[in-house]
Amino acid sequence: MRMMSQDEISHIRSSVDIVDVISRYIPLVPKGRNYFGVCPFHDDKNPSMSVSREKQIYTCFSCGATGNVIKFIQDYENVPFLEAMKILADIAGISLDLGEIKKQSNHNHILFDIYDLSFKFYHNNINTAFGKKAKEYLKNRDIDESIIKEFGIGLALKNHDMLFQLLSSKKYDLNVLMKSGLISRNDMGYVDSYYNRIMFPLWDISGKVVGFSGRIFNGEQDMSKYVNTRETEIFKKGELLYNYHRAKEEARKENKVIIMEGFMDVIRAYTIGIKNVIAMMGTAVTKEQALLIKRMAREIVLCFDGDSAGQKATLSCAEELMKIGVTPKVVSLEADMDPDEYIKKYGKERFIGLLENPMNLMDFKLSYFKKHKDLSSDQDISKYIHDILGELTKMDDEILKELTIQKMSQEFGLNPEFLKSKLSDQTEKPVLKLPTVSRKLNKYDKAQMYLLYYMLKYKEVIQLYNQEIPYLPTERYRNLAFHISYYYKINGNIDIASLIDQFENKEELLKTLGEIDQLNLKENYTMEEIQDYIQVIREYDIKNGQADLERKLKEERDIHEKVRIANEIIALKVRREQYD
Numbered sequence: 001m002r003m004m005s006q007d008e009i010s011h012i013r014s015s016v017d018i019v020d021v022i023s024r025y026i027p028l029v030p031k032g033r034n035y036f037g038v039c040p041f042h043d044d045k046n047p048s049m050s051v052s053r054e055k056q057i058y059t060c061f062s063c064g065a066t067g068n069v070i071k072f073i074q075d076y077e078n079v080p081f082l083e084a085m086k087i088l089a090d091i092a093g094i095s096l097d098l099g100e101i102k103k104q105s106n107h108n109h110i111l112f113d114i115y116d117l118s119f120k121f122y123h124n125n126i127n128t129a130f131g132k133k134a135k136e137y138l139k140n141r142d143i144d145e146s147i148i149k150e151f152g153i154g155l156a157l158k159n160h161d162m163l164f165q166l167l168s169s170k171k172y173d174l175n176v177l178m179k180s181g182l183i184s185r186n187d188m189g190y191v192d193s194y195y196n197r198i199m200f201p202l203w204d205i206s207g208k209v210v211g212f213s214g215r216i217f218n219g220e221q222d223m224s225k226y227v228n229t230r231e232t233e234i235f236k237k238g239e240l241l242y243n244y245h246r247a248k249e250e251a252r253k254e255n256k257v258i259i260m261e262g263f264m265d266v267i268r269a270y271t272i273g274i275k276n277v278i279a280m281m282g283t284a285v286t287k288e289q290a291l292l293i294k295r296m297a298r299e300i301v302l303c304f305d306g307d308s309a310g311q312k313a314t315l316s317c318a319e320e321l322m323k324i325g326v327t328p329k330v331v332s333l334e335a336d337m338d339p340d341e342y343i344k345k346y347g348k349e350r351f352i353g354l355l356e357n358p359m360n361l362m363d364f365k366l367s368y369f370k371k372h373k374d375l376s377s378d379q380d381i382s383k384y385i386h387d388i389l390g391e392l393t394k395m396d397d398e399i400l401k402e403l404t405i406q407k408m409s410q411e412f413g414l415n416p417e418f419l420k421s422k423l424s425d426q427t428e429k430p431v432l433k434l435p436t437v438s439r440k441l442n443k444y445d446k447a448q449m450y451l452l453y454y455m456l457k458y459k460e461v462i463q464l465y466n467q468e469i470p471y472l473p474t475e476r477y478r479n480l481a482f483h484i485s486y487y488y489k490i491n492g493n494i495d496i497a498s499l500i501d502q503f504e505n506k507e508e509l510l511k512t513l514g515e516i517d518q519l520n521l522k523e524n525y526t527m528e529e530i531q532d533y534i535q536v537i538r539e540y541d542i543k544n545g546q547a548d549l550e551r552k553l554k555e556e557r558d559i560h561e562k563v564r565i566a567n568e569i570i571a572l573k574v575r576r577e578q579y580d
Contacts, residue, residue: 013070013497015092015094016092017056018068025072033054034051042065043287043291044060044063064515068498078206115180115234116208117166118163122212125157126198130155151200153199156197157195161189162192168190174190181211181235196216200212200215203245228282238281238289239289240289242278243278247296251297255297256297257276257301259280261304262279262338274355280317284320287324291324302318305337306335310333311368314332328361329359330358330359331354332359333354366404366407381412385408386422405423445474450519451465453521454525456494458494458525459493459494477512479508480516546569553569
């Protein structure tokens with residue numbers, strides 16, 4: 001892996017338009033000089049992310065997420081900087097060879113290494129003579145060699161400690177091996193947690209193996225059908241989606257992602273060429289999973305099992321997605337089948353036909369709430385109508401509400417106006433939410449922020465700052481001013497998107513930059529206004545700056561920090577003398 005020069009970074013970044021790139025991920029609508037879309041980085045229902053073609057940056061007015069196109073890809077794709085640059089270069093049509101991009105290390109890197117080695121061990125086993133019966137079992141389930149290879153399917157052998165012996169030979173600490181969940185301890189000593197099972201690897205969102213699901217295949221009656229890795233520091237089911245790392249690019253191309261319940265359903269879908277598909281990890285969908293799904297594509301299709309448990313899971317998943325502004329469509333499978341069974345019984349064309357014609361969520365609910373109700377009973381009819389009216393109160397689509405009311409009116413012979421009145425009764429009176437009030441800005445905060453606002457636009461204001469401002473009193477504004485001034489000194493101009501590339505400790509600086517960018521100030525300035533800001537900052541410098549630092553010096557206990565503050569006081573005194 002090689003490092004990239006600043007010129008390379010700037011060249012690739014400036015070869016794309018941030019509006020065009022972000023539009024690949026989320027819909028953007030022009031409004032005034034900027035474009036707006038639903039922010040993918042928080043539970044956003046209304047478009048609160050502003051994307052500026054002029055500045056080549058984005059800012060969320062709600063959560064404060066701010067950055068240039070590189071930062072957006074990093075956060076959206078959950079990838080490190082160099083991988084984001086590779087993605088951006090591909091979009092720009094620029095050849096970029098970085099060599100092998102090493103995985104970022106963290107305190108869990110040993111666990112990742114252990115799982116990677118175990119994955120290779122299991123996968124190698126199935127390709128030996130010992131894997132013959134396992135392969136026959138898979139072949140009988142219509143899983144061929146190409147799928148075994150694609151999904152890294154492996155085999156834990158009958159011996160109870162073969163993986164333990166391998167990992168021990170690599171000198172891994174016993175405590176770490178126990179922590180991994182791959183090794184257990186019993187009366188026999190240390191043994192493999194998995195043995196005599198077909199092993200299906202489970203990946204995190206970046207494609208690293210973090211767990212396994214082991215399935216019996218010899219017809220053992222006294223063993224659980226599946227044994228899954230227990231949760232560890234790197235395997236948290238509520239934060240993962242099966243096959244996410246493979247499906248995300250295909251989902252983006254199709255602008256659609258299909259969600260299933262089990263990994264065997266995903267694997268079966270792959271055998272018939274459906275690759276924009278993911279699965280839950282055996283639990284109810286979490287907020288973290290919902291946000292990941294939201295980022296994948298505009299159209300979300302739920303294709304869960306056709307039995308009552310699957311339909312209940314469909315409703316639950318849909319509810320969680322709706323909380324973050326996503327209304328999925330639904331494929332409902334007949335005869336209590338799961339997608340794996342349905343494809344094997346009815347074939348590719350029929351299943352794809354279902355995927356291409358999903359029902360809307362409200363139609364699914366109309367069907368779901370009818371189940372187990374006797375619609376010849378007035379009491380059950382009343383319960384059903386109340387259920388549906390309750391669901392309608394959660395919807396924002398007024399047209400779909402009207403259509404649903406018309407359907408119920410025709411089906412049960414009720415006046416539509418009567419149903420609307422009952423809908424109004426069910427609608428909870430909204431709790432009055434006062435607008436979020438930003439912290440009250442004093443004149444010193446305003447002077448710093450307004451000055452920075454114009455420094456980000458005009459080099460003449462940067463020059464005035466360099467000439468006349470000795471010290472910005474607030475640290476985060478001071479840090480941003482330093483980066484702006486330094487960038488101008490090196491480049492002779494100011495470009496916000498390029499400036500962001502050079503930020504260190506990015507998050508705090510980006511947050512401050514976003515706060516400044518949101519100021520609704522007029523486009524042009526007068527020299528009198530800039531001088532007023534400078535005068536207010538000098539006033540603070542004289543009245544409060546030294547006193548504040550002296551107070552910090554008195555309270556500080558760390559000797560190194562005391563020295564730093566003392567030096568800052570000395571520097572402040574020197575600067576003040578220059579302007580007295």
